[in-house]
Amino acid sequence: MLRMAKFIIVPTLFSLLAMLPSEAGTVTAREILQQVLKQNFTDTFRVAVSIRTFHNKKEVSTHDLWFVSSTKDNTTAIFVDFAAPPESKGLRFLFLVRPQQQPEAFMYAPSAQKTLPLALDDQGAEIGSTGLTMEDIQAFVPQAGQEETLVKEEPVDGRQCYLIRITSQQRPGARLVWVGKDFPAIVRSQELDSNGKVTRTFRVVEFFKDEQGREYPRFEEITVPAKNVRIEVRQEHAVFGIQVPEQILDPKTFGTFQWMK
Numbered sequence: 001m002l003r004m005a006k007f008i009i010v011p012t013l014f015s016l017l018a019m020l021p022s023e024a025g026t027v028t029a030r031e032i033l034q035q036v037l038k039q040n041f042t043d044t045f046r047v048a049v050s051i052r053t054f055h056n057k058k059e060v061s062t063h064d065l066w067f068v069s070s071t072k073d074n075t076t077a078i079f080v081d082f083a084a085p086p087e088s089k090g091l092r093f094l095f096l097v098r099p100q101q102q103p104e105a106f107m108y109a110p111s112a113q114k115t116l117p118l119a120l121d122d123q124g125a126e127i128g129s130t131g132l133t134m135e136d137i138q139a140f141v142p143q144a145g146q147e148e149t150l151v152k153e154e155p156v157d158g159r160q161c162y163l164i165r166i167t168s169q170q171r172p173g174a175r176l177v178w179v180g181k182d183f184p185a186i187v188r189s190q191e192l193d194s195n196g197k198v199t200r201t202f203r204v205v206e207f208f209k210d211e212q213g214r215e216y217p218r219f220e221e222i223t224v225p226a227k228n229v230r231i232e233v234r235q236e237h238a239v240f241g242i243q244v245p246e247q248i249l250d251p252k253t254f255g256t257f258q259w260m261k
Contacts, residue, residue, distance in 0.1 A: 027150075045242065046067070051063045157188075173192045175190070188201070218234065
């Protein structure tokens, strides 16, 4: 289990909704991404997540986990608890995310009963055997040294979107992000190498509405063409506005606190 210490588990999940200005000229790319970040983690929530990874159309792994998030004092704490498969049960991660700062990450390894800090230098490192990476969540988290450009407006799967190009001094290539014009949700994103070739694509396949009529992603898909890999991410049983135990948001206690009773 300790060999997984360089990996992390983060969701590509949840874009909560709010209205954006109707004209592209009234907002900047940075403002749009900040709206996405703000709406993503304004509320506390808990959700069950299933991740299925396919290689050459054959399913190679399935992971079930719980995902809990809470924001306080400009810090978003993200708690992840693996429920299945048996060899991953009890594996936990805690992420502390702040705008314009390097996130902090911790992993609790149940086999060793230890909490380990995680280095986040390689954001393209695979998250265990799920196929996800740190960049899947940081698509909308502004980072030091990156530049965002609002390219144009265009439809994606029937939704009018802002297309934003993100480049960084720390890495070649670019990321393209499509954000819903009428709500700050990432509808699709693509990773490009230095030659402009698409190396990774994320898209929301299905949204759902809550009792207030607000829309949230339910089913997402990630494809990695060079590896012939496809990842399905499905969210169920989402609950918002909950009380989150402080113990699961603290690096000292998140690994052992019995939050599911």
